[in-house]
Amino acid sequence: MxxxxxxxxxxxxxxxxxxxxxxxxxxxxxxxxxxxxxxxxxxxxxxxxxxxxxxxxxxxxxxxxxxxxxxxxxxxxxxxxxxxxxxxxxxxxxxxxxxxxxxxxxxxxxxxxxxxxxxxxxxxxxxxxxxxxAHYACNFLNKVKLVPGQKVLVNGGTGGIGSAAIQFLKNMNIFVTAVCHSQYHDRVQALGPDRIIHYDKEDFTQDNETYDFVFDAVGKSSFNPCTRILKEKGVYLSSELGPGAENLYLPLLTLIKGGRKVIFPVPGxxxxxxxxxxxxxxxxxxxxxxxxxxxxxxxxxxxxxxxxxxxxxxxxxxxxx
Ligand SMILES: NC(=O)c1ccc[n+]([C@@H]2O[C@H](COP(=O)([O-])OP(=O)(O)OC[C@H]3O[C@@H](n4cnc5c(N)ncnc54)[C@H](OP(=O)(O)O)[C@@H]3O)[C@@H](O)[C@H]2O)c1
The missing domain is CATH 3.90.180.10 (Medium-chain alcohol dehydrogenases, catalytic domain)
Structure with missing residues (x-):
């Protein structure tokens, strides 16, 4: 063969x-x-x-x-x-x-x-x-408690993980904002998000909206800039380890500190x-x-x-x- x-x-x-x-x-x-x-x-x-x-x-x-x-x-x-x-x-x-x-x-x-x-x-x-x-997208979802009506931002809406996560979240009646390049607007819109931010035109971390969760499905952002758009008890999850592998130790630090948290979605x-x-x-x-x-x-x-x-x-x- x-x-x-x-x-x-x-x-x-x-x-x-x-x-x-x-x-x-x-x-x-x-x-x-x-x-x-x-x-x-x-x-x-x-x-x-x-x-x-x-x-x-x-x-x-x-x-x-x-x-x-x-x-x-x-x-x-x-x-x-x-x-x-x-x-x-x-x-x-x-x-x-x-x-x-x-x-x-x-x-x-x-x-x-x-x-x-x-x-x-x-x-x-x-x-x-x-x-x-899609398996890695599931591993974002099963690390948090999602309630219909909550707001989630998915960074990397065109990615394999992001495109699956958007569909899973919409199926749970979550309000989804997807971030992607403007050239892929129609492909991402077809996945059903409520809102799209084009990263080539707008920095999503400067958005006026606040979110229960930021799913960084492409690992291109990090916790610090995202704190601005996270609700008081909001959670940041990333598919990457982040600068200096911070997503490995920030979960513990943010847990001790209280307030906004980081979770690293270790696959199950x-x-x-x-x-x-x-x-x-x-x-x-x-x-x-x-x-x-x-x-x-x-x-x-x-x-x-x-x-x-x-x-x-x-x-x-x-x-x-
Ligand atoms: N933790 C784990 O166990 C695990 C497992 C598998 C993968 N990963 C990691 O997870 C990440 C995503 O994996 P994947 O398979 O979904 O990757 P992918 O399909 O290659 O996703 C990358 C997508 O992100 C888009 N993108 C690039 N820069 C962006 C930005 N600044 N903002 C928003 N979107 C951007 C790219 O499109 P454009 O550049 O055209 O916009 C591309 O469509 C990778 O970094 C991968 O290494 C982690």
Whole structure:
């Protein structure tokens, strides 16, 4: 089968797309014919081996999985004798933030991992685009107590995480202000926010509105400038560690001090996130934002594009026609 492989950490130049042996599933595994996968920000971290801490989970000196990838959508081709959850022919999608060899035509994966049936009416592309970033968006939401009518500002409304967060929040009847570049106004408006601020025309931290929460889904701002627009008991959450990794220690400092707080949304259960996303997708209340689609042969270009920080939503690798 064809797969994107590498033997060392580094830039997309370390990737070779080549023929490798088709995996044989173990008793607890399913063999999936992969139809679509993505290149996401977690894939970029796993390719470069950055931050270094990540290597303790994915291989200290070299990547444990020589085939790149973290997510997949496809059809179950074979099931191991101990598998009860899935049967041959099931359309499935899944994600593992500690990498999966899924940038390939076939994937053998433990059936107990975070894997779900593809939501009704979803294409493989839509399913796989509902995994990594939407999971991280869930991890913003499940760290706070959200009440209908509250006000949330989402910085990075065009991002994979931000575009999912906007839809999840609107489903909870939250008043959402999204921040994005003016060129993407229509794409973000289609996600349903109540208000949009264009960061190329206006600094959102100077807004006259005050918010219960600021979700910095792109990590381009920080707690200090956002205190101005946070209510007295408002909370700032960011997908990045912030300047000097302050988002690691500010949660404790702001808790002791009282008033406005910082929470760093450490990711939780992927299975719970996928179940939440599946439920919304089935109710037609969530559609992932999709940017470009590449072939497996073009995967180096896909990594370069995603790593530029310019992607809109999710970047797909289509494995089959
Ligand atoms: N903590 C975690 O576990 C975790 C996991 C995954 C990802 N992350 C991090 O979370 C961040 C977002 O991930 P993602 O997958 O959503 O990234 P992404 O899809 O690449 O999002 C970046 C988006 O932000 C927009 N943007 C750039 N500068 C901006 C600004 N100043 N204000 C508002 N929007 C801006 C970009 O569009 P334009 O530049 O065209 O406006 C782009 O659409 C990344 O920094 C990633 O490293 C964290």
């Amino acid at each position: 064809k797969a994107a492989t590498r033997t060392t950490y580094g830039s997309p130049d370390v990737i070779t797309v080549k023929e490798v042996e088709k995996p044989v599933p173990k008793a607890n595994e399913i063999l999936v014919r992969v139809h679509a996968t993505t290149v996401n920000r977690t894939d970029c971290g796993a390719l470069w081996g950055k931050p270094f801490l990540f290597r303790f989970f994915i291989g200290l000196f070299k990547p444990r999985n020589s085939i790149t990838g973290t997510d997949f959508a496809g059809v179950v081709e074979t099931v191991g004798e101990k598998v009860n959850e899935f049967k041959i022919g099931d359309r499935v999608w899944g994600f593992d933030d500690n990498t999966l060899p899924s940038h390939a035509e076939y994937l053998a994966v433990d059936s107990k991992k975070a894997i779900m049936k593809v939501p009704t009416g979803f294409t493989f592309e839509q399913a796989v685009a509902s995994a990594e970033a 259960s992927i299975s719970k996130s996928l179940a939440y996303i599946f439920d919304l997708a089935e109710k037609e209340k969530f559609k992932p934002l999709i940017d470009r689609t590449y072939s497996l042969d073009e995967i180096k270009e896909a990594f370069t594009y995603v790593n530029s920080g310019q992607k809109i939503g999710n970047v797909i690798i289509r494995i089959t026609d």
